[in-house]
Amino acid sequence: MKNNIMTIFKKEASRIIHDQKLFFSAVIMPGLLIFVMYMLMGNFMGNMMASDEDHVYQVHAVNMPTSVSMMLSIPELNMEITDVPATDAEEARQQVADRDIDLLIVFPSDFDAALAADNVPNIEVWSNAARISSMEARNMVTAILDMYHQELAGAVFTINAPSADAPYGHYDLATDADIFGMVLGFMIPMMFLIFIYTGCLAIAPETISGQKERGTLGALLVTPAKRSHMAIGKILAISVFAMLGAVGSMIGMAFGMPSLMGIELGALLEFYSLMDAALLLLVAVSTTLVFVGLLSILSAYAKSVKEATAYATPIMLIATLCGLASTILGRVPAESVFYLIPIFNSALSISSIVGFEVNALNMALTAGVNLVATMICALVVAKMFSSEKIVFS
Amino acid sequence: MKEILDVRNMTKTFRLSKKQQQLSSSKSPVKIAADNVSFKSYEGEVYGLLGPNGAGKTTTMRMIATLINPDSGDATVDGFSAVKQPKEIRRRIGFLTNELKLDQYFTPNYLIRFFGELHGMSKDMIEKRREELFSTFGVDKFAEVKVGNLSQGMKQKISLAVSIIHDPTIVIFDEPTNGLDVVTSKIVTDFLVDLKNQGKSIILSSHIFSLLEGMCDRVGIIINGKLVANDTIGNLAGDCTLESKFFQIYEETTKEAV
Ligand SMILES: Nc1ncnc2c1ncn2[C@@H]1O[C@H](COP(=O)(O)OP(=O)(O)OP(=O)(O)O)[C@@H](O)[C@H]1O
Numbered sequence: 001m002k003n004n005i006m007t008i009f010k011k012e013a014s015r016i017i018h019d020q021k022l023f024f025s026a027v028i029m030p031g032l033l034i035f036v037m038y039m040l041m042g043n044f045m046g047n048m049m050a051s052d053e054d055h056v057y058q059v060h061a062v063n064m065p066t067s068v069s070m071m072l073s074i075p076e077l078n079m080e081i082t083d084v085p086a087t088d089a090e091e092a093r094q095q096v097a098d099r100d101i102d103l104l105i106v107f108p109s110d111f112d113a114a115l116a117a118d119n120v121p122n123i124e125v126w127s128n129a130a131r132i133s134s135m136e137a138r139n140m141v142t143a144i145l146d147m148y149h150q151e152l153a154g155a156v157f158t159i160n161a162p163s164a165d166a167p168y169g170h171y172d173l174a175t176d177a178d179i180f181g182m183v184l185g186f187m188i189p190m191m192f193l194i195f196i197y198t199g200c201l202a203i204a205p206e207t208i209s210g211q212k213e214r215g216t217l218g219a220l221l222v223t224p225a226k227r228s229h230m231a232i233g234k235i236l237a238i239s240v241f242a243m244l245g246a247v248g249s250m251i252g253m254a255f256g257m258p259s260l261m262g263i264e265l266g267a268l269l270e271f272y273s274l275m276d277a278a279l280l281l282l283v284a285v286s287t288t289l290v291f292v293g294l295l296s297i298l299s300a301y302a303k304s305v306k307e308a309t310a311y312a313t314p315i316m317l318i319a320t321l322c323g324l325a326s327t328i329l330g331r332v333p334a335e336s337v338f339y340l341i342p343i344f345n346s347a348l349s350i351s352s353i354v355g356f357e358v359n360a361l362n363m364a365l366t367a368g369v370n371l372v373a374t375m376i377c378a379l380v381v382a383k384m385f386s387s388e389k390i391v392f393s
Numbered sequence: 394m395k396e397i398l399d400v401r402n403m404t405k406t407f408r409l410s411k412k413q414q415q416l417s418s419s420k421s422p423v424k425i426a427a428d429n430v431s432f433k434s435y436e437g438e439v440y441g442l443l444g445p446n447g448a449g450k451t452t453t454m455r456m457i458a459t460l461i462n463p464d465s466g467d468a469t470v471d472g473f474s475a476v477k478q479p480k481e482i483r484r485r486i487g488f489l490t491n492e493l494k495l496d497q498y499f500t501p502n503y504l505i506r507f508f509g510e511l512h513g514m515s516k517d518m519i520e521k522r523r524e525e526l527f528s529t530f531g532v533d534k535f536a537e538v539k540v541g542n543l544s545q546g547m548k549q550k551i552s553l554a555v556s557i558i559h560d561p562t563i564v565i566f567d568e569p570t571n572g573l574d575v576v577t578s579k580i581v582t583d584f585l586v587d588l589k590n591q592g593k594s595i596i597l598s599s600h601i602f603s604l605l606e607g608m609c610d611r612v613g614i615i616i617n618g619k620l621v622a623n624d625t626i627g628n629l630a631g632d633c634t635l636e637s638k639f640f641q642i643y644e645e646t647t648k649e650a651v
């Protein structure tokens with residue numbers, strides 16, 4: 001009688017494959033949406049804060065003493081300093097505001113004389129926080145001016161002065177990979193959960209409530225096939241396509257992420273190993289199963305696709321909240337208790353994978369807990385299919 | 394005469410929601426849809442259930458078909474109990490109503506094979522039956538056209554074929570011509586006559602007197618959940634028509650109730 005599970009499975013699968021709209025919205029759309037979203041966000045952020053290794057910082061300077069301009073001109077700083085007359089200062093400031101140049105440094109005209117006379121001359125460093133390269137240039141310039149100041153004043157002690165370990169006074173130990181992971185850890189789980197959920201939502205109500213609504217479920221119930229087999233056959237079919245959708249989401253993410261981060265696709269492989277991808281797939285698949293289980297229960301309860309979709313909204317909200325888990329907690333917790341809650345554990349696991357903090361036990365817990373949750377859901381659906389109140393309401 | 398169906402004291406009550414209570418303008422929170430219903434039907438006979446809307450015809454038939462469980466009582470089909478051996482009953486009955494529909498995304502060939510498999514038939518058996526039924530109904534040409542693209546009459550023929558793919562011992566039809574136009578209705582009634590001629594046992598519900606009068610060997614009249622008459626059509630109608638007899642019984646029963 002295992003046969004009946006296969007019979008039901010094949011029919012539902014064939015239904016989904018042959019309905020282009022259904023197939024598209026469950027399998028293709030989530031990945032495509034992720035890709036397009038990441039692209040758009042990447043473009044948007046790229047425009048806002050362009051930053052790359054070879055960037056030559058455009059610095060305009062008014063009245064800059066040669067002593068300072070020599071310090072700023074060392075090749076390691078990658079700065080192109082353009083002297084502008086004081087009358088053009090206004091215009092240069094506008095260029096910083098428009099993000100056309102990175103920095104404007106304005107010295108008083110009598111800087112050296114004022115120093116000699118023990119006055120306190122002020123140096124203005126105009127920057128634009130909305131442009132990463134502008135902030136980087138500002139940090140370098142103020143650090144160098146600070147050193148200059150300490151030299152002039154006869155320093156008692158220095159902080160982060162250039163040394164053998166940090167020749168340019170750059171003491172931040174975060175690697176590129178760390179920064180990369182931190183940003184993604186906050187952004188990815190939520191979007192990923194939402195898109196996986198969208199894929200499940202496209203097929204579960206259609207396959208279960210839709211058949212209740214159209215009366216085709218009743219035709220099944222007069223056959224000798226077991227109710228539990230019908231439920232399992234349907235859930236299996238929904239799962240297979242929802243999982244394809246999850247794989248599609250991963251592919252969409254892999255191709256969208258580079259443009260989100262403003263790097264090449266190949267550079268992604270420097271940060272993430274195949275192991276990371278495999279773990280992400282494991283989490284994605286186990287999460288998909290939980291979503292399918294929950295949506296199947298709702299769909300069995302609902303009288304129509306419309307009703308099922310309405311019931312599904314709160315789960316979407318929960319998924320969104322879970323997706324923000326690591327942001328709300330402010331960290332990716334290592335304590336295993338957090339990984340005992342389905343969906344919540346998925347969000348944390350995704351954050352930990354992209355944030356390079358994978359913990360094998362917690363990964364295993366996530367996959368295991370989600371699988372058990374799915375099986376419980378399947379049992380509930382099987383029970384519901386045997387209930388006349390559910391089937392003939 | 395071999396007894397094929399034995400319905401014994403079947404009762405079914407539904408709990409009504411607040412909304413349903415208002416709709417039925419009744420104060421009672423429960424509805425007795427079938428009230429101690431008992432009747433028998435015999436091999437090769439057509440048994441007709443006659444009753445007004447909401448009388449309990451569908452409820453009774455669903456209990457026989459094991460789609461819902463009776464609160465008390467039982468029905469046996471060919472000796473198998475609906476309550477204790479629902480699977481055995483589902484193997485032996487064909488059930489057709491307008492509420493059970495075929496998936497419009499599939500072809501008749503696909504669907505008939507699908508239901509054949511669910512009935513546990515072998516591939517050879519299914520193919521043999523399929524060819525037989527499709528040629529009887531004259532739907533061979535449409536066997537690979539999606540059900541959704543077929544005409545209403547063609548759909549009805551496919552439904553009929555699917556409902557008897559497993560060659561059931563007894564066929565249960567709940568208002569089989571309800572909502573169909575005259576041409577499609579004729580397809581169904583012709584089919585019923587055909588089945589009867591083949592010696593199949595049939596349970597049929599309807600409120601069309603002529604259909605029942607022309608086909609049934611026995612008739613049960615159900616009003617407000619109670620089977621108020623149950624006899625051969627000759628004994629029941631006597632000299633007058635089934636219609637006038639029905640209204641006579643209907644008036645007597647509802648007067649008592651008032
Ligand atoms: N699932 C249910 N929940 C609540 N009440 C129900 C349910 N099913 C049937 N009823 C009620 O039971 C009564 C009998 O219904 P049933 O469908 O058996 O009547 P019927 O004789 O088939 O009528 P019709 O000619 O309209 O098809 C009706 O009053 C109906 O409202």
Ligand SMILES: [Mg+2]
Pocket residue numbers: 450451452567568
């Ligand atoms: Mg009815």
